[in-house]
Structure formats: C-alpha cells, structure tokens
C-alpha cells in the first residue's frame with residue numbers, strides 16, 4: 001500500500017513537472033544562487049552589477065512578484081481618476097489584478113479585482129464610473145465598498161455567508177497626485193510617508209500636490225525587463241549626452257547631482273544657461289528634479305511640467321511604462337489663449353515622446369545584450385551611478401528576504417551566505 005502510494009505520488013509529480021526543465025527545489029536553489037551573486041557588502045567602486053539572470057530569467061521575476069511587488073507600495077494611478085464617488089480604475093501588479101474605487105462615503109478603497117465565485121476578473125475596463133460591480137460571468141454583484149450584494153440561484157448552498165464573500169481588500173493610499181497599492185495588505189509596514197517626506201517637500205516647492213492640471217496619459221510597451229527601465233533612469237545622467245543629444249543641449253549636464261535615500265533617490269540638473277524663450281527652454285525650465293521611489297515610480301518635475309512614469313512589468317522581459325503629464329496652472333494662465341496652450345502642449349509632448357523613443361530603443365538594445373552569453377555582470381561608474389547601485393541593494397534586500405521566506409514556507413534547503 002505504501003509503495004503504491006509512493007509510486008502514484010511520483011508519477012503525479014513527474015507529470016506535473018514534465019514541462020519544466022528544472023524540478024522545483026533545484027529551481028529555487030538556482031534562484032537563491034543567482035540572487036546571492038550580487039554582493040551587497042562590496043562598495044560601489046568595486047561592486048559588480050546584479051547578474052544578467054536578474055533581467056532575463058522568469059524564475060527571478062517570479063520571486064519579484066512574491067516580494068518586490070507584494071510588500072512595497074506600488075504606484076498604479078492618479079488621484080483624479082478616483083476623485084468622485086463611483087470613479088474607479090483597474091490594473092495588474094505582478095499577478096495581482098487590482099481595483100481602486102472611491103466609494104459612496106468618499107473613501108478611497110482598493111480590492112483584488114477578482115470575483116469570489118469562480119475567479120473571473122470583475123471590472124473589465126481600465127477606468128470608469130460605476131454604482132456597483134457586476135461580474136459578467138454569473139452576475140454576482142459587489143457594492144463600491146466591496147460587499148457582495150447580489151448572488152442569484154444559490155438556493156441549497158450551505159456554509160455560506162455573503163458577509164464573508166466580499167471582494168478581498170488591497171491596501172491603497174493617495175500620495176500627492178498619485179495612488180499606490182500594496183498587495184500584501186499591510187497598511188503602513190514601511191512607514192512610507194515618513195520615508196518620502198523630504199522628496200515630497202522638494203517636489204511641493206515646485207508644485208506637486210496642487211497647482212497642476214492633468215493633461216494626458218501615454219503608455220509605452222517596452223521589450224525589456226522592468227529593471228532595465230529603472231536602471232536607465234537612475235544612471236545619474238550618464239547616458240543623456242550620448243542618447244538624448246537634443247535634450248542634452250538644453251541641460252547643463254555638469255550640474256547633475258544625485259542624492260540617495262533609503263526608499264528613493266533624487267537627481268537634479270539645471271537648465272542650460274542661455275536665456276532663451278523658445279518652447280523647448282520653457283518646457284525644461286531652470287531646474288529639473290528626477291525622483292525615483294522604490295520600486296517602480298519615477299517623478300519628473302521640470303519647468304512648468306510634472307510627468308510621472310510608472311513601470312509595471314507584464315512579463316520577465318516586457319514592461320508597460322505609463323506616462324502621465326500635468327501642467328502648472330499658473331504657467332497655463334500666462335499663455336495667450338487656447339491655441340497657444342495647445343501648441344505648447346503638443347510641442348512639449350512631441351519632444352518628450354522623442355526622449356521616450358530614445359530610451360525605449362536603448363532599453364530594448366540592452367535587453368538583447370543581457371541575453372547574450374558574452375555578458376554576465378557589469379560595473380558602476382562610482383561617482384555617477386550611485387542611485388543605480390542603491391536600487392540594486394534595495395532590490396537584493398527584498399529578494400533575499402523572499403528566499404528566506406520561501407525556505408520557511410517550502411522547506412527548501414539552500415546554501416545561504418548572507
């Protein structure tokens with residue numbers, strides 16, 4: 001009987017994992033080994049970057065989904081998308097579909113966008129307005145507060161209470177003009193506000209929480225790992241004079257400064273010294289602030305513009321970057337009429353798009369290089385790429401914590417050197 005049980009279990013296991021090249025325990029040991037290849041003790045002058053597997057391997061991305069995109073506050077949208085009761089927007093963080101909604105009592109709420117009956121995605125639109133959410137599969141209906149309010153044809157069901165079958169809540173918060181969610185449900189585990197106070201103060205001095213009008217959203221799909229996008233953003237302006245020649249001519253690259261904090265980094269740069277009233281100079285202004293909040297939020301405040309870039313991985317090697325643009329109200333009032341405003345907006349968005357196309361081009365080129373056997377690890381320019389290094393350290397801390405957690409829950413034994 002015992003032998004028979006073992007045999008059945010073995011056959012089951014064999015069938016279950018036949019499609020996978022590596023058995024689960026070996027795969028997890030491999031992930032742990034790759035994570036540990038990035039040595040967090042080595043100073044930036046001697047450090048090597050994380051290995052290419054961090055950017056190319058679905059198993060590493062799997063670990064990120066269980067850690068980085070689970071237990072951090074992840075930027076997902078804007079407060080003006082949920083300004084009034086009934087307004088909502090949806091999306092996906094890692095494997096977790098979310099729904100953010102302003103309920104009837106004006107409370108901002110976050111939920112997993114998953115029907116409690118048989119798991120169908122509940123709200124199908126990217127954004128909209130609703131009185132309630134009705135599942136398109138069998139009609140279960142939920143209030144804006146997440147409660148299950150209608151479920152037909154359940155006569156005879158036992159051990160069931162509608163009270164226990166509301167939408168699963170997801171922690172949500174507004175910060176400045178942005179909305180963030182945290183899928184693990186911890187409201188304030190990282191004390192987010194305290195950690196980003198100084199960044200918010202700097203941004204508020206130029207206009208961040210108020211004084212801006214939302215202009216437009218653009219989405220870019222980039223064929224690279226999400227961290228390639230962040231790495232490109234965090235290189236302290238290293239690439240600007242080579243990749244963005246037009247932009248570089250309007251910036252004083254030698255004024256680039258980087259400040260690294262626990263949860264964010266800020267890069268600042270002055271506009272080119274020439275006093276010119278061209279639209280390009282007006283767009284860029286005198287000071288640019290490029291803030292990056294771990295893990296996926298980039299905030300650019302320059303001239304009269306604020307644009308935020310939210311990087312959301314779609315797979316291990318594809319990323320959606322959502323660009324939202326706001327314009328300072330005060331500046332808009334100085335323009336002479338709607339036609340001049342539209343001209344300024346369109347010229348600015350065209351110039352911004354050019355920079356995005358250049359960044360997309362290089363990120364996809366880097367991803368191709370990362371797949372090559374010729375490349376394993378890179379190096380940092382120590383006085384320039386400090387924010388990149390800090391981003392990798394933070395990432396490593398989450399991934400290592402994730403491995404420890406996996407070891408506890410799955411009983412995996414992995415040689416551990418940290």
Ligand code: FES
Nearest residue numbers: 115117118135138
């Ligand atoms: S899956 Fe939603 S009602 Fe059945």
Ligand SMILES: [Fe+2]
Nearest residue numbers: 232239244359
């Ligand atoms: Fe760039």
